[in-house]
Amino acid sequence: MATKKSRKPTLSEKSREDELFQSLQYASLIQAALLPPSKQIFRILPSHFLIYLPKDIVSGDFYWIFKKQEWIYFAAADCTGHGVPGALMSILGITFLNEILSSKSFLLPNRILNMLREKIMKALHQTDDHDHSKDGMDISLCAFNPQTRVLHFSGANNPLYYFRNHALHIIKGDRMPIGISGNEEKSFINHEIQMRENDILYIFSDGYADQFGGPHGKKLKVNRFRDLLIKYHSKPLNEQKEALLNELIDWMKNHEQVDDILVMGFKV
Amino acid sequence: MELISFRIHNYRSIIDTGWCELSSDNITGIIGQNESGKTSILEALYSFYTGTISEDIMRSDLSNPKVSCTFEIQPEIFEEVLKRKNLPEGILNFVRTSHSFTLTRLWDDNMENVLYLDGVEISGFYSRYEQNLRDVEAEMQKRIDEYLAKRDQIVDDAENAEKKLREEAKNLESANNLLSEAKKEFKLLKKTPNGKYAEEKLEEANKLFEETRRVCEIADQEFDIKRRKADEALYHARIVDESVKATKHFNYLQNKLEESFMALHEIQKVFDKTTKEKEKRSLQNEMEHLNKEYLKVSMEYKEAKKNAVIKKHIAYKFISGKSLALAEKEVMKEKPEVEKFFTKEEAGEILFDLIPEFIFFEDFSSLLPNRIDLEDIMRVDLQKEGLRAARNYLLISGLTPDFFTETSSRILKQKIEKLNKEVTLDFHDFWRQNIGKANKISINFELEHYDDSDPEKVGHPYLEFWIKDRFDRLYPKQRSRGVRWFLSFYLELKASSLSKDERGRVLLIDEPGLSLHARAQEDVLKVFEHIKDKMQIIYSTHSAHLIDIRKLHRLLAVQRAIENDESSETKVYNARSLAFASADTLTPVYTLIGSSLNEQQFIHKNNNVIIEDIATYYYLTVIRTLIGFNKEIYFLPASKISNISTMVNILLGWGLDFIVLTGNSSEGIKTHEALKNTLYLNDDKASQEHLVHLENFYTIEDLFSTLDFKKYILHKRIGIPESNSEYLEENNILRPVLASGFMDYVEENDLKFESFDEETRENFEHLFQMLDRGLR
Known part of the structure; x- marks a missing residue:
């Protein structure tokens, strides 16, 4: 006897599925239009690579770049959930970041994150006195001045990695999200780093490290991801991207992708 | 649930008070001269609660008395209690957004009353609904008649x-x-x-x-x-x-x-x-x-x-x-x-069960008497002096009528002695907690019977009250009025706290300061501060000692439309419109400010900083202490930005030195530009030491980072992407109330300047640096 699961979809169900698929395809076009085009990224940050692998048609991860006077702002963010909910949140995130940067003059990344959190909390009606969604995002946000090579970094649950003379340095982000959480909101911390020529820095979502695979079907984990960066960081950026992708494919084998994946690399 | 505002129509000298908002920090003071109508307001509120009025309440034009009160409510509770039936369309949505509802009690010519759900919007919804009902009814009747x-x-x-x-x-x-x-x-x-x-x-x-x-x-x-x-x-x-x-x-x-x-x-x-x-x-x-x-x-x-x-x-x-x-x-x-x-009436009756209990504390009934007949207490004879106080005493002692049927006088005496001790101990505790001092008096009541000297009542039982200290045993009325007042007030609070009712309480107190000496009046204010989290207090006074200069937002001023004409109607002014009240009405406030001038040396030869308003004054006073700013600096709040020019002129006239601090609101910019032009002929350099303008901040609250503003001032976790000043304006929040709350919070929590985040610290440090440039 056929089970419900194995039942073929009826014609009307099929047409609904098609309709849904087309809607999502269209939504992915909108999302892509909001993400900075590669041409723009290359113009602002010529030495970079980007791995952006949505799990579904639309993604909860997003990258963002913004130039204001002598400062280049760039971010990698990971919104709660993936698929449609994550994508909607990512649209909020991109819109709010653009809004914040457009309205004020120079802002340190921690202030930007503080403001972004206020906007997200208001948009999602997140308060401490009634039931609210715990949705939000984790993000690494940098402001870099190419002339002085000063870099400011602030992170919400996400870190910044950089290599200097083949040594890995890790700047941890604050342990709080953009959005309401169990603890009272505090100001994000700003980290100022004087970068040097040939330093390479990486910001990323947790998708790469959380991917299941390998011989025992386990998570790749942060340590292994770090090892991969240590292994490949000295290669040219396009080769690094290829190597990281190959490693990921090897690791995944027959496993499905579990989350959106985003890794950004940038050479000073 | 809290009482937010009230409106009284046709009650003694009152024709229409307009909507009067209560202070959001639960203490509202009604000031005004004798016969201005202060007591009428308290009585009207009490009548709203009890539903009873007397003939002398009615105005000579026979217009019907009406009292409306607006209460805060969580929409879920409103929906829950009224779920049994429907309400006209629009009402639930209105309550969901306003978080409030209004009840009105209206008396007819026979002094009978009706209580109903009211309010401009709600009445509108009901009118539409009733019109619809009438239309349907008329259509039915027409069809029936035709048939x-x-x-x-x-x-x-x-x-x-x-x-x-x-x-x-x-x-x-x-x-x-x-x-x-x-x-x-x-x-x-x-x-x-x-x-x-x-x-x-x-x-x-x-x-x-x-x-x-x-x-x-x-x-x-x-x-x-x-x-x-x-x-x-x-x-x-x-x-x-x-x-x-x-x-x-x-x-x-x-x-x-x-x-x-x-x-x-x-x-x-x-x-x-x-x-x-x-x-x-x-x-x-x-x-x-x-x-x-x-x-x-x-x-x-x-x-x-x-x-x-x-x-x-x-x-x-x-x-x-x-x-x-x-x-x-x-x-x-x-x-x-x-x-x-x-119906409006049905909904009103149901909601009435949720509103706070209104308690009226006034001298005649609430102050402890020397003696009172037991049967007057049991019969609740409202004409007997001290009835309420005596009943409170019995309630606190846990005494029921059965107690007095005890035939053994020895057992009765023992029991009474034990109860007296318990009440005394509890009163000492109350005194120490609220007034902060020790008090050695003890309270006693005794059960006596009339003797032959009063033939009409011979054999009838009565209660006699005594207040004893180390030296004397005196009747309450022989004691200082302060002790008698506090003791009776304690009885009232204690009795109402014994009520099993979960509802809040609104305590209406008529002239608590009447004939108390200044210190005792200040003690009354202390007690109010202590109990304000448990109940709302509305009191009438004409004493400066019962007003906190830091909390003028708590005041409602009451006066006759035509001064000194007791037949003219009563007018009420809220804190924002005190400027329209007469000088006589505002005497306690003037007395207070005057005494502050003498005691605190408000204005000085140098280092006066004219600031926009009282809220700015509160914040800067606190931050100045926290930041450890040691230079002499005297903040002079103008009541609003437009008054800054007047203050500048006065100080100029007196030959006093000053700095003017303005924010970046349109009025602030206008004032700053006007002063720069008139006083310094637009010379930036010459003016910069004396005219400090906050270019990126509308009001003083904007100097706090959003996080600090939420944490230490608003006490809310909520997303505020706009500036703090915009948030306050959009949400119609009274700035002085928030600012004085901030003062209290800093004091109670021993907040340090380091407690604020970097953004707040930078902003205030920068401000004080700018002010410092103009100080001597």
């Missing part, structure tokens, strides 16, 4: 047809007689020369008979049809008739209810005026009888009302073409509006 008119027409037609049939039957009988005669005549004459004539006559008679018979048959048929129609119409109309009958019965009971009420009301009036016991007893019996009658009619009235509406709906459906069974089924299922929707 009955049609039935009457059918019945008339049937009667006419019957009449016609009867006439035709008579005609037929006549024709038949004629025919019989013609037949006889023909028989006799047929063989005579007149036979032809007789034959013609017979033929004629025959013809007439036939014709008449045909007409009669037609009339019979017509009557038959019309009679059937009429029978049918009458049968159907019985449903409509029942509706008409039910409506008539309802109208009859409505009249009867009014008559019954009037009879009861009249006898109540006579009873109140009668002083003779015998007459009173007889009237009481009569009253009880009438009351029973009234209750009975009232029940019948309610039932008749329901029945009339249901019957009308059934009749309407029936005449609209539905079968009786279906019409009945539908009406029972739908339930007519009268059952489905809450």
Whole structure:
């Protein structure tokens, strides 16, 4: 006897599925239009690579770049959930970041994150006195001045990695999200780093490290991801991207992708 | 649930107070001269709660007193208590957004009152709903009337047809007689020369008979049809008739209810005026009888009302073409509006159970008496001085009437002694916690009986109160008024806290400072501060010692429309419009500011900083201390930005040095530009030390980072992407209230400057650096 699961979809169900698929395809076009085009990224940050692998048609991860006077702002963010909910949140995130940067003059990344959190909390009606969604995002946000090579970094649950003379340095982000959480909101911390020529820095979502695979079907984990960066960081950026992708494919084998994946690399 | 605002109409000297908002920090002071109407406001609020008024409340123009109170409520609770029936469309949404509702109590000429759900918006929703009901009702009535008119027409037609049939039957009988005669005549004459004539006559008679018979048959048929129609119409109309009958019965009971009420009301009036016991007893019996009658009619009235509406709906459906069974089924299922929707009054009564308890503390009844008869306490004789205080005492002691039936005087004495000790200990605790000092007095009550010196009452029990200290045992009235007041106030608070009622409390206190010395008055204020989280306090005063200069937002000023004319109406001004109140009304405030000038040396030769308003004053005073700014600096708050120029002129006139601090609001920019132009001829360099302008901040609150603003000032976790000042304006939050709350918070939590985040610290450090440049 056929089970419900194995039942073929009826014609009307099929047409609904098609309709849904087309809607999502269209939504992915909108999302892509909001993400900075590669041409723009290359113009602002010529030495970079980007791995952006949505799990579904639309993604909860997003990258963002913004130039204001002598400062280049760039971010990698990971919104709660993936698929449609994550994508909607990512649209909020991109819109709010653009809004914040457009309205004020120079802002340190921690202030930007503080403001972004206020906007997200208001948009999602997140308060401490009634039931609210715990949705939000984790993000690494940098402001870099190419002339002085000063870099400011602030992170919400996400870190910044950089290599200097083949040594890995890790700047941890604050342990709080953009959005309401169990603890009272505090100001994000700003980290100022004087970068040097040939330093390479990486910001990323947790998708790469959380991917299941390998011989025992386990998570790749942060340590292994770090090892991969240590292994490949000295290669040219396009080769690094290829190597990281190959490693990921090897690791995944027959496993499905579990989350959106985003890794950004940038050479000073 | 808290009382947010009130409005009083036609209550003694008050014609309309307009909406008066209470201070959001739970202490509201009503200031004004004697006879200005302060007490009337408190009494009106108490009347709102109790529903009772006396004749002297009514205005001479006989306009009806009305008191409205708006309460804060969580929309979920509002929906929960009123879920049994529907409310007119729009009301729930209104409560969901406003988080409040208004109740109004209106008295009629007989001093009877009705309580109902009110408010501009809610009344609008109800009006629309009632209009709709009236339209539906009118449509139903029109259809019913048309239907009955049609039935009457059918019945008339049937009667006419019957009449016609009867006439035709008579005609037929006549024709038949004629025919019989013609037949006889023909028989006799047929063989005579007149036979032809007789034959013609017979033929004629025959013809007439036939014709008449045909007409009669037609009339019979017509009557038959019309009679059937009429029978049918009458049968159907019985449903409509029942509706008409039910409506008539309802109208009859409505009249009867009014008559019954009037009879009861009249006898109540006579009873109140009668002083003779015998007459009173007889009237009481009569009253009880009438009351029973009234209750009975009232029940019948309610039932008749329901029945009339249901019957009308059934009749309407029936005449609209539905079968009786279906019409009945539908009406029972739908339930007519009268059952489905809450009336304003029904909703009001339900919501009234949620509102805080209003307690009125006034000297005559609430201050502890020297003695009071036990039977006056038990009978709750409101005319007896100190009744409320005595009842409070008994409640706190846990005494019930049974206690006094104890026959053994030794046991009774022991028990009384134990209770006295318990109450005294508790009072000491209250005194220490609130006033912060030790107090050694003890409170005692004793049960005594009248002796021969009072022949009328001999043998009757009474309670006697004493207040003892190390040296004396004195009656309450022999003690200082302060001690008596605090003791009685303690009794009131303690008694109300024993209430099992979960609702909040609104404490109305008339002239707590009356004849207390200055220190004791300040102690009263301390007590208010201590209890304000547990209950709302509204008090009247004309003492400067009962006003906190840091909390002027708590004040409502009351005065007569025409000063010194006690027959003119009472006007109320809220804290934002104190400037419109007269100088006499504001005397306590002026006294306070004056004394502050003397004591605190408000204005100095140098280092005066004129700031925009009182909120700015609170914030800067606190931050200055936290930041450890040691230079002499004196903040002078203008009551609003537009007054800065006036203050500048005064200081210039007195030859005093000053700095002006302005924010980046349009008014702030305008003031800054005007001063730069008039005083420094637009010379930036010359003006920069004396005119400090906050270019990126609208108001002082904007100097706090959003996080600090939320954490230390707003005490809320909520997303605020806009500036703090925009948030305050959009949400209509009173800045001085928030600022004074911040002062208290900093003090209570021992906040340090380091507690603020980098953004806040940078902003204030920068501000004080800018101010520092102009200081000497």
